Amino acid sequence: MKITVTDAASKWFREEMGMTGRGIRFFGKVYGKTPVHEGFSLGMTPDDHPRDPIVAETKDNVTYYITEGDQWFFVGYDLTVDYDSKTDGPTYIYTDNGELDKED
Template identity: 60%
Template sequence: MKIIVTDAASKWFQTEMGLGNGNGVRFYGKVYGKTPVHDGFSLALTRDDDPNDVYTQTDKDGIHYFVDEDDRWFFKGYDLKVDFDPKKDPENVVYTYQENGEL
């Protein structure tokens, strides 16, 4: 699984969450909602500067974006692209999933 964070999304995270070098964002699945690949679950995120058991991670502008091993089930078989669209209101952060063939 790959996590791709665009330049626009990285700037949004830095501004809106006050993130800087060495900080982290953890993506995970939560009950309720819907994604393009899961009914009954939605994508969530939280600031987490001390990852424990990382399944996958990418670094952008000194910030660690990651998924814990416990959340592998939610992302297995997909890559996650995180982008920012200032015209999309109220959810300016846009997530897209792409199959990656991971078994």
């Protein structure tokens, strides 16, 4: 499991959310839908104090991370955070990383 943040997404987080020298936590939440989860969606929140991060990427002095408590949502996938100019916001791409195949 890993997080990749594109240059365009990093720029959006810095310019639109004022994220400089701070942190963004990604988490699974009830209700919604993703390409890989029915009934759950991805949430994100500014959080400068990671507790038990299981994966993190620092880009342009911002740390993007997932904590141990939200591992269930991301197991089996790598997360790419990109920017969507149509919605003027982040978009999330889930890539199968083969973790689930190893459990069999």
